[in-house]
Amino acid sequence: MSADNMENYPKTKNMVDYVDDTPEKGSISYVLRRWKTAINNINKKYSKPRLKMTPLVRFSLLALRLYLIILVVILSYKFYIMVR
Amino acid sequence: MGKDSTPFLRINLIYIPAILLIHPNFSDVIKGLIPVIPIGGFTGDFFFFFMANIGTTIAPWMIFFQQSSVVDKGMTEKDISFGKFDTAVGAFFTVVVAIACVILTGTLLFKPGGVDIESAAQAAIAIMGNYPIVGSALAIGLFDAGLLGAMCISLASSWAMGEVFGWAHSINNKVSEAPMFYAFYFLSLVFAGIVVITPRAPLVLITLFVQVIAVTLLPAALVFLLLLLNNEEMMGKYKNTLMQNIWGFLIVFTIIIVSTLYALSVIFPEMFK
Numbered sequence: 001m002s003a004d005n006m007e008n009y010p011k012t013k014n015m016v017d018y019v020d021d022t023p024e025k026g027s028i029s030y031v032l033r034r035w036k037t038a039i040n041n042i043n044k045k046y047s048k049p050r051l052k053m054t055p056l057v058r059f060s061l062l063a064l065r066l067y068l069i070i071l072v073v074i075l076s077y078k079f080y081i082m083v084r
Numbered sequence: 085m086g087k088d089s090t091p092f093l094r095i096n097l098i099y100i101p102a103i104l105l106i107h108p109n110f111s112d113v114i115k116g117l118i119p120v121i122p123i124g125g126f127t128g129d130f131f132f133f134f135m136a137n138i139g140t141t142i143a144p145w146m147i148f149f150q151q152s153s154v155v156d157k158g159m160t161e162k163d164i165s166f167g168k169f170d171t172a173v174g175a176f177f178t179v180v181v182a183i184a185c186v187i188l189t190g191t192l193l194f195k196p197g198g199v200d201i202e203s204a205a206q207a208a209i210a211i212m213g214n215y216p217i218v219g220s221a222l223a224i225g226l227f228d229a230g231l232l233g234a235m236c237i238s239l240a241s242s243w244a245m246g247e248v249f250g251w252a253h254s255i256n257n258k259v260s261e262a263p264m265f266y267a268f269y270f271l272s273l274v275f276a277g278i279v280v281i282t283p284r285a286p287l288v289l290i291t292l293f294v295q296v297i298a299v300t301l302l303p304a305a306l307v308f309l310l311l312l313l314n315n316e317e318m319m320g321k322y323k324n325t326l327m328q329n330i331w332g333f334l335i336v337f338t339i340i341i342v343s344t345l346y347a348l349s350v351i352f353p354e355m356f357k
Contacts (some may be wrong), residue, residue: 026268042250057311063306066204068301071344072301074347075296075347078350
C-alpha cells in the first residue's frame with residue numbers, strides 16, 4: 001500500500017496492527033480472488049444493458065434460458081445413456 | 085483465418101467435380117431435394133436428425149463469429165452491401181457443397197449391402213475401394229472441412245471470450261499483443277484435438293449431439309439478436325422489417341418446438357413411435 005493510499009485509509013488507534021490479508025501471489029486464494037474480481041468487473045460492465053427491456057421481456061428471457069438449460073440437461077442424459 | 089482463407093474454402097468445392105465421377109441418378113437427386121416426412125413419421129429419431137441438420141447450418145457460434153469477423157475486418161456502414169454479398173455467396177456455396185456431399189455419400193454408401201459408418205474416415209475408406217479418386221476427394225474435403233471448422237469455431241469462442249473479459253482480441257494483433265486471446269484459441273484447438281484422438285470416442289454421435297445441443301441453445305442467442313435488430317436507437321434505418329421479424333421469430337419458435345418434442349421423446353419414449 002503506497003503512502004498516498006495510507007492517507008485515505010481509515011485511521012486506527014495503532015496503524016502497526018494493520019494486517020495485509022492480500023494472498024500470496026500464485027496461491028490458490030490469490031487466483032480465486034483474481035477470478036472473483038474479474039467476474040465482478042464483467043458483471044459491472046454488463047449491469048446496465050444498452051437494450052431497453054420491460055420487466056416482462058426480461059422475465060421471459062430468463063425463463064427461456066432456464067427452459068433451454070433444462071432441455072440441454074435432458075439431451076446430455078440421452079447422450080450419456082447412448083454412450084453407456 | 086489469416087489474410088486469405090479462401091484456399092480452405094475452395095478445397096471444399098472438391099465435392100462438386102467428385103459427384104460427376106460417380107454418375108448419380110439425377111431423378112433421385114431431384115426427388116431428394118423435395119422435403120418429405122420420412123417413412124415412420126414423427127419419431128424421436130426424426131426430431132433428432134432434423135435438429136442436427138439445422139445445427140450444421142445455423143449454430144450459436146456463427147452469430148458470434150459473424151459479428152466478430154465483421155469487426156475484425158474493420159468493416160463500416162459503407163461495407164454493408166459487400167458484407168451481405170459475402171454472406172450470401174458463402175451461404176450459397178455452403179448449401180451447394182452440402183448437397184454434393186449428400187449426393188456423393190448417398191449414392192455410394194446408402195444402397196443395399198451398404199456399409200455402416202461410424203466415422204468420416206470410414207466413409208472415405210469405404211468409397212476408396214471402388215472409387216479411389218472420389219474417396220480421396222472425400223477425404224481431402226472432410227479434412228479441409230474439419231480444419232476450417234476447428235479454426236472458425238475456436239476463433240469464434242476466442243473472440244467471444246476476449247470481448248467478455250476485455251482482452252485484446254483480434255487476429256490482426258500479434259501473439260505478444262493479445263496473449264490471452266491466442267492462448268484461449270490454442271487451448272480450444274488442443275481440446276478439440278484431444279476429443280478427436282481419444283480412443284474409441286463415438287465421434288459421429290458426439291458430432292450429432294453437439295449440433296443438437298447447439299440448436300437447442302440457439303434461441304437464447306437469437307432472441308437477443310432479434311431484440312438488438314429491432315432497437316431503433318442502435319439500428320436506425322437498418323432496423324428489422326416486419327418480414328425479417330416474421331422469419332426470425334418463426335425460426336426461433338420452430339427450434340423451441342422441435343427441441344421440446346425431442347426432449348419429450350427422450351422422457352417418454354412411447355410417445356413418438
